[in-house]
Amino acid sequence: MTETFKSKQLRSGLWNTVNERYPGSMITKDSYVPLANITKPISESRLTFVSTAGVQPKGTMPFDTVHPVGDYTYRKVPSHLKQEDLEIHQLKYPTFGANEDINVIFPIKRLQELADEGVIGGLTDHFFSFIGYNMDPTLLEETLAENIADAVVKDHADIALLSPA
């Protein structure tokens, strides 16, 4: 049985600790963003996928995984690609599952199947990928996130599935 709920912070003091140690590294939101209602059924909606897993098409410029403040670029991942056309450049999460089957973190094959079956109306031409290690929240929010949001709109996405790694 799936449950939906709002709960309280489990470790409320944790984020203060992070902010003391890495000043300004946490984005703080004091309010909830208003819900955007979906405008059409899922079966008629074009879906895009946005991921922080560092997944990229083979042969594209690898993400800079060792820069001290992160890499604020993103890669377009054509949504028709096969799993074997992709590789991961990310050091900050366990990739042993993804190295066996990339769908555990970047479910490109599952999304293609759902689109082929008509469960989803379709996929955008591209999915979008970046790395999650970014220590400058202003650059992350005002540059990288905005750039990806613009690219998602340009690709005519109706709905977006977002996954960190």
Add this chain to the structure above:
Amino acid sequence: MSVALDVTEYIKPPRSVFVPFMMGHHFGVPFHKELQRSIILEALEHLEDAKNSGEIRTLPYKWAKVRKEGNAIKKKLGLK
């Protein structure tokens, strides 16, 4: 999608789905197609069902159980 409930509660995304899995495994375990698909479908369902911003849907999976299922699938496929 989230595997870190406290981070998600802090960040306050409008809609999120929490899976109690290891980092890097938001859609389950290798070769477990049915599980990967179910997680995506749950997320799509939440997209339609969520009434208020900040609602977190928690999926009723157990990491130990899905890992066992994944290992059984790998064995069946003749993979190590």
